[in-house]
Amino acid sequence: MRLTVTGIGIVGPGLADWTDARPVLAGHRPYIADSLKVTTPIGLNPNERRRATLATRLALDAARQATAGQPHGGDDEDATTLATVFASADGDMGLIDSMCRDIYQHRVAPSPTVFQNSVHNAVSGYWSIAEGCRGPSTSLAAGDGTFAAGLLEAATQVACSASSVLLVAFEVPAPELLHPHRPFGSAFACALWLEAAAPSEDHATCALAVREDEQPLTPMPDAPLEALRRTNPAARALPLLAAIAAGRSTVIRLPYWPGLQLEVRLGPGA
Amino acid sequence: MPIAPARIRAYTLTTALGHGCRPHLQALSEMRPGLRPWTQEEASVQSWAGVVDGLDGVRLPARLAEFDCRNNRLAELALGGDGFVEQVEAARDRHGPSRIGLFLGTSTAGIRHTEQCYRRHFEENTPDLGDDLRFAFTHAYVSLADYCRRRLRLSGPAMVISTACSSGAKTFAAAQRALSAGLCDAAVVGGVDTLCATTLLGFHALGLLSPTPCTPWGQGRTGISIGEGAAFALLEGDGDAEDDGVSLLGFGESTDAYHIASPHPQGDGAVSAMRAALDSAGLGADAIDYINLHGTGTAANDLSEDRAVARVFGETVVASATKGWTGHTLGAAGAVEAVISLICLREGLIPGTLNTTTFDPDLSTCLIRDSAPRPIARVLSNAFGFAGNNCALVFGRTSCA
Numbered sequence: 001m002r003l004t005v006t007g008i009g010i011v012g013p014g015l016a017d018w019t020d021a022r023p024v025l026a027g028h029r030p031y032i033a034d035s036l037k038v039t040t041p042i043g044l045n046p047n048e049r050r051r052a053t054l055a056t057r058l059a060l061d062a063a064r065q066a067t068a069g070q071p072h073g074g075d076d077e078d079a080t081t082l083a084t085v086f087a088s089a090d091g092d093m094g095l096i097d098s099m100c101r102d103i104y105q106h107r108v109a110p111s112p113t114v115f116q117n118s119v120h121n122a123v124s125g126y127w128s129i130a131e132g133c134r135g136p137s138t139s140l141a142a143g144d145g146t147f148a149a150g151l152l153e154a155a156t157q158v159a160c161s162a163s164s165v166l167l168v169a170f171e172v173p174a175p176e177l178l179h180p181h182r183p184f185g186s187a188f189a190c191a192l193w194l195e196a197a198a199p200s201e202d203h204a205t206c207a208l209a210v211r212e213d214e215q216p217l218t219p220m221p222d223a224p225l226e227a228l229r230r231t232n233p234a235a236r237a238l239p240l241l242a243a244i245a246a247g248r249s250t251v252i253r254l255p256y257w258p259g260l261q262l263e264v265r266l267g268p269g270a
Numbered sequence: 271m272p273i274a275p276a277r278i279r280a281y282t283l284t285t286a287l288g289h290g291c292r293p294h295l296q297a298l299s300e301m302r303p304g305l306r307p308w309t310q311e312e313a314s315v316q317s318w319a320g321v322v323d324g325l326d327g328v329r330l331p332a333r334l335a336e337f338d339c340r341n342n343r344l345a346e347l348a349l350g351g352d353g354f355v356e357q358v359e360a361a362r363d364r365h366g367p368s369r370i371g372l373f374l375g376t377s378t379a380g381i382r383h384t385e386q387c388y389r390r391h392f393e394e395n396t397p398d399l400g401d402d403l404r405f406a407f408t409h410a411y412v413s414l415a416d417y418c419r420r421r422l423r424l425s426g427p428a429m430v431i432s433t434a435c436s437s438g439a440k441t442f443a444a445a446q447r448a449l450s451a452g453l454c455d456a457a458v459v460g461g462v463d464t465l466c467a468t469t470l471l472g473f474h475a476l477g478l479l480s481p482t483p484c485t486p487w488g489q490g491r492t493g494i495s496i497g498e499g500a501a502f503a504l505l506e507g508d509g510d511a512e513d514d515g516v517s518l519l520g521f522g523e524s525t526d527a528y529h530i531a532s533p534h535p536q537g538d539g540a541v542s543a544m545r546a547a548l549d550s551a552g553l554g555a556d557a558i559d560y561i562n563l564h565g566t567g568t569a570a571n572d573l574s575e576d577r578a579v580a581r582v583f584g585e586t587v588v589a590s591a592t593k594g595w596t597g598h599t600l601g602a603a604g605a606v607e608a609v610i611s612l613i614c615l616r617e618g619l620i621p622g623t624l625n626t627t628t629f630d631p632d633l634s635t636c637l638i639r640d641s642a643p644r645p646i647a648r649v650l651s652n653a654f655g656f657a658g659n660n661c662a663l664v665f666g667r668t669s670c671a
Contacts, residue, residue: 001451048530080527090410091432096381099468100388115472116531116656119377120411120432125657128527134539136523137659138440141411142429149429152453153444160273160447177391178384180398181405210427210453212368259425260368 001155001208004200005244006164007193009065011037011058012228012235013186018065025225025238025245033224036187043130051113052126055092058189059123059170060130066166066191067131080132083157084166086124086139087150089233090182092117093174123170146171147236148254148262154194155208167192169234185231190241204244207265214259218252240264272552275517276446276505277668279456280357282348283501283609285596286320290351291613297595298610298621299641304595305483305495305625312385313470316481320497320597321465322347330417337417339380339408340464340498345418348462348500357504358422361456371454372428373444374415375437375461377601377655379430380408382466414462426454432601434655435564436523437461438501439604442663443521449507460502461605469600470496476531484567484598486591487576487637488626494566497597501605503612515668516615519648520551526658532570537578539660540564540652544582547650547662555583558664559646560620562611563637564654565591566598575652576633583635590638594624604653604661611649611665618645 008018014034015021023029041052041060052060067079095118099110116122121139128137136157142149147169154167170189174182197205218239220226229238236255243250243266254262282290286304287297297304308319328343349355361370387399407413411430419428427448431440438461445457473479473494480493505518524546526539533540548555561583564575579587592610599606614621622641629637648666 089412096384096468099472100385101392103385103467103471104389104392109475110468110472112472112475112477112531115468115475118468118472119434119656121434121655121657121659122530124433125525125530125659128525128658129529132527134525134527134542137433137525138431138444138523139433139659140429140431143406143410143412143416146412149427152427153429156444156447156451156453159451161271177388177399178405181403181409212425257419257425257428260427 001159002197003155003158003206004195004197005192005204005206006195007066007070008241008244009062009191010241011061012188022245025242027246031222031225041130044126048126053092053094053117054187055170055172056123056126058187059168060127062189062191063127063166063168066193070193081135082133082164082166083135084124084127084137084168085150085154086121087146087169088171089141089143089146091120093178097175097178144233145256146233148256152208152262158194158196162196164193164195167194169237171232171234186228188228188232188235190234190237205267209263211261211263212259215253215261217255271550273446273520273550274450274508275519276449276507278516278518278612279361279504279506280354281503281609281612282351282354283499283606284322284344284348284351285499285599285606286322286497287595289347294610295613295617299619301622301624301641303624305597313467315470315474315479317479318483318495319465320495322498334417334420336404337407337413339383341380341414341462342417344464344498344500345414345462348502349421354502358458361504365455367423367425369455370424370426371445371448371457372415372419372424373431373441373457373459374418375431375441375601375605376411376414376463377432377434377437378463378466378469379411379414381468382464383408385467422458433659434657435600435603436653436655436659436661437601437604438606439608439653439661439663440523441605442518442608443523443661445505446518446521449505456504456506458502458504461602462500463599463601464498465496478568480567483625484593485626486565486567486593486623487572487629487633489628489630491567491569491572493568495597497599499596499599499602499606501602501609503609516612516665517668518663519666520547520664522546522550522662524660528658530657533574533654533658535574537574539658540575540578540654541581543660543662544578544650547664551664553664558648558650559588560614560649561587561589562607562649562651563589563591564652565593567593572633576635580634585634587635588620588638589635590621590623592621594626607651607653608663611651615646615649615665615667618643620644
């Protein structure tokens with residue numbers, strides 16, 4: 001399956017947005033694992049905005065970066081039918097913790113707001129509300145292979161529909177009690193606007209293939225970025241984003257399932 | 271744009287009505303209920319629930335013991351129904367294990383196990399949640415797919431879809447696309463969700479949990495009854511279809527872009543999902559013989575779906591809601607009702623709408639009250655979820671594809 005990447009978003013520690021992150025990921029500027037820049041989501045009503053969780057804020061920020069400047073990303077009618085794929089291994093574990101604490105520690109009913117936000121696709125729902133986007137939306141999970149599963153699902157949708165698909169991957173650390181059981185290093189989100197492969201000098205194209213072997217997974221050369229990649233399933237996207245940032249033609253191996261990897265063959269635009 | 275139909279080689283389900291297709295056909299035909307008063311002290315709410323009996327006695331294969339939790343036990347129990355495992359094994363022999371995809375839906379996976387660890391922590395003052403939480407094997411969304419993938423010895427593409435109450439339906443759409451794109455030659459799809467405290471108390475907190483058995487489309491309806499359930503189907507691309515087989519003919523997906531927990535009042539999202547499903551099946555609305563509604567029994571859900579169905583199908587369509595039998599099986603519901611639709615197709619049954627004695631006069635779609643035998647060729651099944659996530663599926667006799 002062949003794709004063109006025409007928009008990218010990223011939010012991570014010391015990676016404020018794609019413009020900021022691009023020279024860092026390309027190796028032109030050193031990476032400093034700075035704090036996370038969290039933005040207020042646009043397009044939601046004041047209540048929704050105030051209650052938006054970290055996962056929602058990061059995912060919507062990355063999604064907005066990837067859609068900015070798209071031919072169909074603005075007020076165009078196509079923006080309201082855009083298909084989306086939201087990939088997150090474990091969703092918003094803070095909300096699960098909050099409900100369990102309400103029930104078993106505070107002995108009260110869980111908050112209805114927390115409950116309705118605890119569905120895995122709440123982030124997708126807030127994106128659709130913020131953007132007025134009524135297209136199909138799939139929220140999925142595949143453990144540490146979640147980014148690969150999301151990319152594969154998005155690519156499959158592009159192949160079947162010949163339409164654009166927005167892929168958003170996000171992961172936030174678990175709260176204290178759950179953290180030892182799922183120790184994520186830091187929050188991270190990224191987004192890719194994907195289209196059917198078309199000759200273009202401006203955009204990277206990738207060819208995806210599922211490989212039944214255990215090749216070494218593509219690492220990040222920079223140690224702190226490699227640590228981020230290893231400790232957050234959404235950040236497994238970093239080698240792909242880095243190769244796009246550097247404009248490199250290369251082959252990337254992403255984790256998917258044991259014994260199964262996603263190969264991304266990244267080519268120049270044309 | 272019409273899609274290539276996907277043959278449905280095998281299917282099975284387990285709900286409060288029983289294990290496998292046969293007890294479901296019987297209960298649906300005989301109007302025999304599956305709900306019972308909810309008595310578990312782990313969530314003290316006045317409600318009725320669709321409980322699957324015998325899960326406490328289910329043992330996972332020893333090699334997969336670390337996956338042990340109620341959700342994976344339900345998956346294990348359900349996979350054993352209707353010779354499903356054997357059908358998957360045969361498909362594995364035909365295509366090879368890496369050419370079979372696995373797409374499963376759940377809303378909460380094994381979160382009940384996590385709840386119990388929290389309960390122990392706070393009630394017994396244990397220092398932490400305990401190593402027996404086994405997060406990756408119980409709590410994580412992926413645990414369901416991981417368990418079934420190992421249980422069925424599959425090695426192809428796999429993922430869990432979690433879009434609340436449309437999850438199980440969307441696995442059929444994902445599988446059809448994967449088959450079309452050549453990612454796999456066959457796919458196991460389905461959904462599994464089990465009763466847990468956060469879900470029961472959460473719906474109760476939202477005022478959506480009925481104190482009495484749910485009455486879809488009913489006058490003065492009081493909300494949902496929650497059930498647990500699991501359903502699986504084996505899909506294959508076209509080829510050597512038996513004449514009496516059934517196929518996935520179409521699917522449609524959309525989002526409401528309206529509210530996180532309430533459907534669009536005029537059913538806009540549901541309309542576009544149903545229209546897309548008909549388009550992808552290459553069918554007009556009049557080709558559908560029966561609609562298995564989402565029909566949850568909340569005031570807002572049924573009103574929204576009614577408006578949507580009337581807009582797409584007019585007011586003379588044959589439709590019913592089956593959640594009065596099973597309860598709302600949430601992340602599994604789309605798969606459970608897909609399989610109920612397949613049973614009805616194969617057996618020639620229009621199920622009624624259990625529990626509802628007086629239909630809401632403000633709803634324009636007239637539902638079938640009592641189950642009755644009638645040959646049908648094509649069925650549309652709706653599944654709509656929180657965050658406005660909608661999916662409609664069209665199934666039909668393969669000879670009608």
